[in-house]
Amino acid sequence: MHRSELPSPVAQRLAQGTVIPAHPLALDATYKLDERRQRALTRYYVDAGAGGLAVGVHTTQFAIRQVGLYEPVLSLAAQAAAAWTERPLVMIAGLAGPTESAVAEARTAVRLGYHAGLLSLSALREASEDELVEHCRALAGEIPLIGFYLQPSVGGRVLGASFWKRFAEIDNVVAIKTAPFNRYRTLDVIRGVVAAGAADRIALYTGNDDHIVLDLALPFDVRHEGRTHRIRFKGGLLGHWSVWTKGAVSLFSQVEAAVASGVLDEDLLALDARVTDCNAAFFDVANDFAGCIAGCHEVLRRQGLLEGIWCLDPTEALGTGQAAEIDRVLAEHADLSDDAFVAGNLSRWLA
Numbered sequence: 001m002h003r004s005e006l007p008s009p010v011a012q013r014l015a016q017g018t019v020i021p022a023h024p025l026a027l028d029a030t031y032k033l034d035e036r037r038q039r040a041l042t043r044y045y046v047d048a049g050a051g052g053l054a055v056g057v058h059t060t061q062f063a064i065r066q067v068g069l070y071e072p073v074l075s076l077a078a079q080a081a082a083a084w085t086e087r088p089l090v091m092i093a094g095l096a097g098p099t100e101s102a103v104a105e106a107r108t109a110v111r112l113g114y115h116a117g118l119l120s121l122s123a124l125r126e127a128s129e130d131e132l133v134e135h136c137r138a139l140a141g142e143i144p145l146i147g148f149y150l151q152p153s154v155g156g157r158v159l160g161a162s163f164w165k166r167f168a169e170i171d172n173v174v175a176i177k178t179a180p181f182n183r184y185r186t187l188d189v190i191r192g193v194v195a196a197g198a199a200d201r202i203a204l205y206t207g208n209d210d211h212i213v214l215d216l217a218l219p220f221d222v223r224h225e226g227r228t229h230r231i232r233f234k235g236g237l238l239g240h241w242s243v244w245t246k247g248a249v250s251l252f253s254q255v256e257a258a259v260a261s262g263v264l265d266e267d268l269l270a271l272d273a274r275v276t277d278c279n280a281a282f283f284d285v286a287n288d289f290a291g292c293i294a295g296c297h298e299v300l301r302r303q304g305l306l307e308g309i310w311c312l313d314p315t316e317a318l319g320t321g322q323a324a325e326i327d328r329v330l331a332e333h334a335d336l337s338d339d340a341f342v343a344g345n346l347s348r349w350l351a
Contacts, residue, residue, distance in 0.1 A: 001110050003144040003174050009088035010115050014175060015203050017234030018051025019252050020090065021241040022059035023077060024296055025069075027310040033069060035076060037306055040349040042080040044305060047345060048338065049249035051235070052090030053077055056105070057118055058150065059239040059293060062096055063312040071108055078112050092146060092237070096120040099135050106142035116144040116174055118237070122155040132159075133166045140172035146237075147176035149189055149207070154289050158185070164192025168202055177237045178215075179207025187220070194222045194229045206233045209240040209279045213272035216255045217264055232259070239292065240279050243299040246338035251275070274333055281329040287319030294318050298326055303342045305349075 003011070023045070026037035045053055055077045056070055064070050074093055081089055093109030095102045095117040106117050119139055124132055139145055147167055150156030156179075167173060178189045186208060193202050206215035220231045241248045251271065258264050282299060284291030294317050297309035309317065330337065 001143050003172055006115055006144065007088065010090050013051050013088060014090045014116070015234070017203065017205075017256075018090065019049065019235060019241060019245070019249050020052040020054050020092065020205070020237040021045050021050050021245050021248075022057045022237065022239040023053050023055045024242050024293070024300065024306075025060050025064060025073065025312070026306055027308070027312070029308060029310065031310055031312065031314065033072065034307065036350060038073070038076055039080040040305055040346075041300070042077050043084050043349040044342065044345070045245055046081055046085050046087070046089070047349070048245035048341070050089070050241075050245060052092060053081060054092040054094065054118055054237055056094035057092075058094070058120070058154065059242055059296065060094065061293060061312050062094075062120070062122070062155075065097065065101075067312060070105065071112070074109060074112050074114065078114065082113075090115055092116050092118050093143075094118050094120065095139060095143075097123045099138050102135070102139055103142055106139055110143050114143070116146050117142075118146045118148050118177060120148050120150055121157060121159070122150060125157050129163050129166070132163060136167055137170055140170045144172050144174045145170065146174060146205075147189075149176070149178050149180045149185065151179055151181040153181075154292065156180070159188070161188040161191040161195070164189045165195040166192075168193045168196035168198040173198070173202055175203040175205055177205045177207040178233075179209070181208055181210050183211075186215075187222075190220050190231050191222055191224070194224045194231065199229060199231055203234040204231065205235050205237040207237055209238055209283060210276050211272065212236060212238065212240065212275050212279075213251070213255065214269065216252065217259060217269060239296060240275075240282060242296050243282060244278075244337050246341045247336050251336075274336065278329045278333050278336065281322065281325035284319040284322045286321060286325065291317065291319035291322045295322055295326065298323070302330075303339060304346050305342065
């Protein structure tokens, strides 16, 4: 599928920018897929106002591939979203592994109605830049691609501006999720897109969960061949937005309105620190992100959306002191949460 084949409302939403949560995986106490709660999560994100869903990505747990859950989880999300709303959603499928298996995933995603593939390069940690680019081209022959700069601390690899230029030159690339949690490496992505002359075609989405508000609010000036190019992130595709999603949609709308007016007041900019403080607890920064998935599960469990925080790896759990940190941010930043919204709709989503 080529990007020119995308439904116009979907292509416009992706290009203009929106809130895209990275969909978690709901398991029961026997570590099996809990379809009822998995469906409830999808309904929650739709009703919260998300413009799309990313499924089969890091927050969904890459290990779904080893236990035969990749297609069932993608299918369930697509069906649940379509049955719950007629609003156009950008459906994004995670793609991972060596070329042959990633291509198979891309074909599955297209068959299930997904619009783009978020491409993780974690499995090619030792590949050369040429090999990486050939891998990306092979995937772009199957589905519109979204690049993914996954931070090295959770399995990604360092990718310089040269790679991002060559990636951005691939015609069927529609967006890049920039998530190295590093300002220098974030600039490498932007420089690469500008050097490729692709800034008008490729929408940049922040995945920097440690810097969400400022990524969305502030412009980036990049110099290339004697010209200054002003670039902005269009939206966010974030594991952090798998929780408190209604609040995230509200915050995104605030930032959009402020950018459109040209007035970025201090109160809005200062929210960056508060959102980052929450993220530090949810993502278990104190333990080098060991509990980043379990932490998001814990917030959803406390709201009643998940029954437990079980992950496919039974040893994956909250980090030392993480529960206390979550207690703290839930109390200190309660105005950023969407607890009341969830409480008012939970029984309907679980029905």
